[in-house]
Amino acid sequence: MNEIFSEFIRTKEGFFSDHSHGDSYRCSATLKDGTFLPCVILRDIGRYLNEIIPRLNALDKRKSFFSKKHTNDNYENILKLYLTSGNRINNYDIKSLTKSKFAMPESLLNSIEGETTMGWTGFVLEMHDGSIFQYGTTYLVQFFDIPEKYSFEDVMKVHNHSYLNAANKIVRLQEGFMDIPDDYDISNTYRERPFFDCYVDLN
Known part of the structure; x- marks a missing residue:
């Protein structure tokens, strides 16, 4: 190698x-x-x-x-x-x-539960300083955007199946929901990032 x-x-x-x-x-x-x-x-x-x-x-x-x-x-x-x-x-x-600053540590990834509803996993990351950020992904979890001035090492807690309402409060999502809640602004979500595969002999 x-x-x-x-x-x-x-x-x-x-x-x-x-x-x-x-x-x-x-x-x-x-x-x-x-x-x-x-x-x-x-x-x-x-x-x-x-x-x-x-x-x-x-x-x-x-x-x-x-x-x-x-x-x-x-x-x-x-x-x-x-x-x-x-x-x-x-x-x-x-x-x-x-x-890569966009790669969540494996321990953090393991804290994220499965799909909230078909084709969507929504969650909120809470930082050590109390800041909260809304996250979501269709199915990829290899890389995620991260707010400026933060790293994934700053994450204190994962709020699974949750989102931030207009008042920036954490709201629990109903698992398996069919209709998106009116105050769930998915456009204001930190999402998965595209990536490149590189094939090598890892053995």
Whole structure:
């Protein structure tokens, strides 16, 4: 493994694990041309291949005269998913890696409960100085915006399934709600951030 990646991984900064991609590391990256990418995830290329190959092999085994078109369609859909979705950066273009200020510590992420309602998780972060900020995400949790002058280390408490009303008071959301409360201004929400995947050999 390139020393740039091995040194960062040894710090355990930005560690992130999920069922789909296994162990990953969230960071910021500076490219060799000076471009700065604030949100990058280092993913294991071996895990990625082990996810794709069995799915393609399974389609091979189901091939028959009657299912040929259906199987070809599935092949195309799988290849579209793995080859054209998501943002990616070549590992050989990276000059250096640093901690990303947009990556919540794993302990904080684990404090956030599941979906508030289908396709939406709403919560409020309370800082040590008493400030409160409304957060929400459709499904991504790898990186989040953070108010200026704060870091995620400043978070004292997570108020799950909650939002801030017009008076800036914390209000509990009804889990599974169908209609958004009238005073729930989702546009005034700190949201998830886009990121780049970078595949390396993490072993």
